Amino acid sequence: MSKTTPATPDASVGDQDLGAAGSQLSTAPTESLSVPALGVVGWARWFWRQLTSMRVALLLLLLVALGAIPGSLIPQSGTDATKVADFVKNNPTLGDVYDKLGLFHVYSSVWFSAIYILLFVSLVGCIVPRTWQFVGQLRSRPPGAPKRLTRLPAYTTWRTAAEPEQVREAALALLRKRRFRAHLAGDNVAGEKGYVREVGNLAFHIALIVLLTAFAWGQLFKSEGNKLVVEGDGFSNTLTQYDDFKSGNLFDTGDLVPLSFRLNKFTGTYETNGPNKGTPRLYQAAITYSEGAYGKGRKTLVKVNEPLEIGDAKVYLTAHGYAPLITVRDGKGNVVFRDAVALLPLDSNVTSTGVIKVLDGYQNAKGVSEQLGISAFFLPTYTKGSETASTFPALNNPVLNLTPYHGDLGVDSGIPQSVYQLDKSHVKDFKDAKGQELRENLKPGQTMKLPNGAGSVTYEGTKQWANFQVVQQPASGWALAGALTAIFGLAASLFIQRRRVWVRAVRGADGTTVVEMAGLGRSESAKLPEELGELAGVLYDQAPGVPDRDAAPDEPPDAQRPAQSPVADPALEPSTEPTTPDPQVVPAERPEK
Amino acid sequence: MTLAAATELATATNEHLANISNTLIYSAMAVYTLAFFAYIAEWLLGSRSKVGRTAAALTADAKAKAQAKAQGKAPAVTVNQGGSTAVLERPQVVVRSAAGSRDVPDGPGAHGGDAQGDLYGRIAISLTVLAFLIELGGVVARAASVERAPWGNMYEFNITFSTVAVAVYLGLLALKKNVRWLGLFLITTVLLDLGLAVTVLYTASDQLVPALHSYWLYIHVSTAIFCGAVFYVGAVATILYLFKDSYENKIASGGTPGRFANSVLDRLPASASLDKFAYRVNAAVFPLWTFTIIAGAIWAGDAWGRYWGWDPKETWSFITWVAYACYLHARATAGWKGRKAAYLAMVAFGCWLFNYYGVNIFVSGKHSYAGV
Numbered sequence: 001m002s003k004t005t006p007a008t009p010d011a012s013v014g015d016q017d018l019g020a021a022g023s024q025l026s027t028a029p030t031e032s033l034s035v036p037a038l039g040v041v042g043w044a045r046w047f048w049r050q051l052t053s054m055r056v057a058l059l060l061l062l063l064v065a066l067g068a069i070p071g072s073l074i075p076q077s078g079t080d081a082t083k084v085a086d087f088v089k090n091n092p093t094l095g096d097v098y099d100k101l102g103l104f105h106v107y108s109s110v111w112f113s114a115i116y117i118l119l120f121v122s123l124v125g126c127i128v129p130r131t132w133q134f135v136g137q138l139r140s141r142p143p144g145a146p147k148r149l150t151r152l153p154a155y156t157t158w159r160t161a162a163e164p165e166q167v168r169e170a171a172l173a174l175l176r177k178r179r180f181r182a183h184l185a186g187d188n189v190a191g192e193k194g195y196v197r198e199v200g201n202l203a204f205h206i207a208l209i210v211l212l213t214a215f216a217w218g219q220l221f222k223s224e225g226n227k228l229v230v231e232g233d234g235f236s237n238t239l240t241q242y243d244d245f246k247s248g249n250l251f252d253t254g255d256l257v258p259l260s261f262r263l264n265k266f267t268g269t270y271e272t273n274g275p276n277k278g279t280p281r282l283y284q285a286a287i288t289y290s291e292g293a294y295g296k297g298r299k300t301l302v303k304v305n306e307p308l309e310i311g312d313a314k315v316y317l318t319a320h321g322y323a324p325l326i327t328v329r330d331g332k333g334n335v336v337f338r339d340a341v342a343l344l345p346l347d348s349n350v351t352s353t354g355v356i357k358v359l360d361g362y363q364n365a366k367g368v369s370e371q372l373g374i375s376a377f378f379l380p381t382y383t384k385g386s387e388t389a390s391t392f393p394a395l396n397n398p399v400l401n402l403t404p405y406h407g408d409l410g411v412d413s414g415i416p417q418s419v420y421q422l423d424k425s426h427v428k429d430f431k432d433a434k435g436q437e438l439r440e441n442l443k444p445g446q447t448m449k450l451p452n453g454a455g456s457v458t459y460e461g462t463k464q465w466a467n468f469q470v471v472q473q474p475a476s477g478w479a480l481a482g483a484l485t486a487i488f489g490l491a492a493s494l495f496i497q498r499r500r501v502w503v504r505a506v507r508g509a510d511g512t513t514v515v516e517m518a519g520l521g522r523s524e525s526a527k528l529p530e531e532l533g534e535l536a537g538v539l540y541d542q543a544p545g546v547p548d549r550d551a552a553p554d555e556p557p558d559a560q561r562p563a564q565s566p567v568a569d570p571a572l573e574p575s576t577e578p579t580t581p582d583p584q585v586v587p588a589e590r591p592e593k
Numbered sequence: 594m595t596l597a598a599a600t601e602l603a604t605a606t607n608e609h610l611a612n613i614s615n616t617l618i619y620s621a622m623a624v625y626t627l628a629f630f631a632y633i634a635e636w637l638l639g640s641r642s643k644v645g646r647t648a649a650a651l652t653a654d655a656k657a658k659a660q661a662k663a664q665g666k667a668p669a670v671t672v673n674q675g676g677s678t679a680v681l682e683r684p685q686v687v688v689r690s691a692a693g694s695r696d697v698p699d700g701p702g703a704h705g706g707d708a709q710g711d712l713y714g715r716i717a718i719s720l721t722v723l724a725f726l727i728e729l730g731g732v733v734a735r736a737a738s739v740e741r742a743p744w745g746n747m748y749e750f751n752i753t754f755s756t757v758a759v760a761v762y763l764g765l766l767a768l769k770k771n772v773r774w775l776g777l778f779l780i781t782t783v784l785l786d787l788g789l790a791v792t793v794l795y796t797a798s799d800q801l802v803p804a805l806h807s808y809w810l811y812i813h814v815s816t817a818i819f820c821g822a823v824f825y826v827g828a829v830a831t832i833l834y835l836f837k838d839s840y841e842n843k844i845a846s847g848g849t850p851g852r853f854a855n856s857v858l859d860r861l862p863a864s865a866s867l868d869k870f871a872y873r874v875n876a877a878v879f880p881l882w883t884f885t886i887i888a889g890a891i892w893a894g895d896a897w898g899r900y901w902g903w904d905p906k907e908t909w910s911f912i913t914w915v916a917y918a919c920y921l922h923a924r925a926t927a928g929w930k931g932r933k934a935a936y937l938a939m940v941a942f943g944c945w946l947f948n949y950y951g952v953n954i955f956v957s958g959k960h961s962y963a964g965v
């Protein structure tokens with residue numbers, strides 16, 4: 001037992017005199033703070049024993065909980081990098097300190113990893129010996145009865161005319177029938193039940209290891225890419241097709257699941273009235289997809305909570321917006337550009353912006369090759385009086401505001417450029433008749449003329465786009481299996497009692513047989529006395545009590561107990577009454593709640 | 594035209610139902626208030642009794658008894674086992690409590706054995722049942738008005754939560770568990786919870802955003818609410834345990850507690866019983882809480898493309914889970930039992946509370962359904 005003094009002595013195993021019978025009712029490691037033997041090996045062993053003790057497991061668990069807190073309160077670069085940047089800008093000194101401490105990426109920081117790796121090691125170091133110990137317990141038999149059964153948490157006795165052997169045999173049969181592991185141990189029968197508790201507990205802790213490993217595996221081999229697809233367009237799963245792509249440290253591009261799909265139609269519906277007008281109700285993308293490089297096309301719907309699963313890959317619908325279909329003609333009337341241009345939403349009513357870039361093929365009125373960049377501002381629902389923001393997310397009254405520029409868009413300069421932004425350093429605007437910067441509102445079907453025969457821009461109509469996130473996270477199945485096992489293991493470990501029951505039958509001084517029964521559980525519980533009472537009831541039928549001839553009950557010699565009475569309360573004292581006792585149980589606890 | 598009319602009609606029905614729901618919630622609050630006064634009356638009348646059981650059990654002559662007991666005698670508490678009509682005559686099982694543990698009988702409950710107090714206690718329970726039914730009606734009407742499960746925002750979460758907490762209490766009562774002492778504490782917080790709901794958190798009926806359209810919503814959120822209610826019951830028992838334990842300690846070390854402490858704490862169950870009750874309650878829901886988190890992870894996997902992403906809500910659920918695991922471990926670790934474990938249980942419940950109120954209100958994350 002522990003060398004430290006527990007605040008309240010251990011419930012069931014506290015009695016030193018229970019000896020082997022009271023031990024091993026759990027596989028919990030014993031606590032020891034003893035000073036290590038000298039030498040490296042001694043220290044290493046001491047350290048290992050500390051690491052795998054319950055006390056340290058408890059501390060590490062507490063540390064994991066504490067360590068997780070800052071990550072939930074301080075912005076994390078993994079989830080919201082812009083917030084982190086803002087934070088650093090607003091609090092430079094604090095930001096610096098946080099950065100040094102890894103507080104902007106707590107869950108991948110050195111110290112957090114150190115805690116959970118220690119916990120992991122502790123867990124393994126705890127499980128292995130416990131498993132062996134448990135296997136040993138399964139292979140050996142439950143220990144025989146301790147000397148003084150009266151010391152146990154639940155106890156009962158009576159005298160019977162049946163022979164001791166008979167009683168023991170009946171007890172053995174009874175216990176076995178009740179699925180106790182029971183055997184004859186000298187003058188008593190020893191039985192134990194509830195091993196599933198230990199199995200559950202070990203299963204739970206092993207499942208935690210599986211879960212943690214699967215999670216780590218998933219993080220290392222994870223990949224996650226985004227692709228914006230306009231209605232009618234397609235995507236095939238290769239690295240170059242992604243708009244952006246993130247992956248775990250051990251991910252290899254060869255791991256990408258071969259798949260491709262085409263977005264046929266995106267549908268979004270919205271609350272049309274009431275206080276939540278405009279709240280999205282349904283988003284769905286109708287796609288045709290194929291597995292493998294040359295798979296057959298199949299149609300399906302991808303919704304917000306319903307990703308498409310192909311092998312290890314899941315395709316999620318994560319965002320949507322509008323893509324006006326634009327046609328640009330040059331001065332001679334030749335079509336130089338015709339495409340749906342995806343615009344990025346700015347607010348929940350899908351007010352959007354973007355740029356139409358005409359890079360080659362355009363010649364201005366003088367026949368000189370130029371590039372066109374047209375700033376686009378789009379309101380799916382334009383309402384008079386609200387010129388700068390859409391008033392509803394659906395396409396109720398779309399208006400496209402265009403501001404064209406001509407010159408050099410700078411895309412060939414080698415500096416990567418966003419398709420949604422216009423580099424205005426080498427372009428000039430067009431002037432309208434009044435000499436003002438040309439900008440115009442178009443409705444679908446309308447055309448905007450560029451001045452002096454420089455061509456025209458037509459807003460043909462509106463397509464929608466959907467953003468798809470393709471995620472591969474291997475070992476999720478293992479994580480789920482681990483999690484489910486953990487639940488069942490936990491339930492078994494928490495709801496099943498492991499307990500021992502002993503039945504001793506010996507011939508008393510007066511020639512009758514004295515039967516003693518006692519039970520011991522891992523913790524005090526009302527169930528144990530109840531169960532013992534029930535067992536005793538059954539056994540009592542087979543070995544009925546006989547009246548007490550002399551008032552003093554005979555019992556096996558017990559030095560510490562006053563020979564007079566086994567029972568403190570006079571009300572319970574067997575006296576003139578026959579020993580057929582009341583059908584009563586004195587519960588372990590106070591009256592049950 | 595007809596479609597618009599139908600929509601309007603449906604909207605009107607829903608508004609009507611929402612109004613009914615609000616009326617029911619207010620009525621439930623009124624009845625809970627009556628129940629609250631009845632519980633108060635029970636405690637007040639109960640204070641007339643001067644039993645002093647705890648003190649009696651822990652004073653000198655009781656010590657002698659304990660001494661005798663330690664020599665292998667049995668304690669004197671006997672109770673008829675349920676169904677003592679059994680034909681079998683059973684030998685008597687004698688129970689010995691753990692070495693070193695105090696042998697303090699449970700208090701008689703709030704009424705303190707006073708018949709009138711008991712009557713008020715019964716009235717209080719009847720009123721609680723009534724208020725519970727009305728509140729349940731309110732929750733159901735709310736669900737009908739929004740045509741979905743009533744837990745899309747914090748207002749709905751709060752009214753459902755208190756309904757479930759009361760249901761847990763009444764359920765334990767129905768199972769004949771000794772939990773009447775919980776009544777006053779529970780109803781007080783239920784009133785606070787509802788007050789908060791109808792004032793600060795109120796949100797008009799509203800549909801869910803697409804991310805909340807999933808059957809995992811039903812599974813994940815309903816178990817979360819249930820776990821919260823049970824953890825709450827466990828936390829009340831833990832607090833009372835801490836009080837009762839200090840009270841017993843004081844008496845055992847020869848001190849005299851104040852009159853108020855004497856009157857109130859003496860009527861509560863023994864600290865050992867409260868401790869055990871709290872442990873059972875917490876241990877019993879811990880697997881369900883584990884399941885809640887897993888269900889949430891599965892849902893997150895479907896909705897957000899990853900099953901775990903350290904979102905604040907996820908993080909705090911995890912912290913809560915680890916804190917309760919600490920508590921369960923502490924109970925198996927020598928030197929951490931009793932009060933220390935109880936403090937851990939309080940911390941764990943604190944984490945749960947923060948996860949619910951704190952994270953919803955102060956921290957922004959993907960779980961932005963608070964509606965406040």
Ligand code: HEM
Nearest residue numbers: 026027028029052053054057122123126493918921922925
């Ligand atoms: C990863 C974190 C861990 C979690 C979440 C966890 C959780 C739990 C839970 C919920 C129980 C059930 C408690 C009960 O039976 O009342 C338990 C029991 C137990 N745990 Fe852990 N545990 C963790 C790590 C560890 C470690 C590192 C050790 C090694 C010392 C350990 C050793 C034990 C033992 C020995 C028991 C059984 C106690 C007994 O039989 O009385 N656990 N654990």
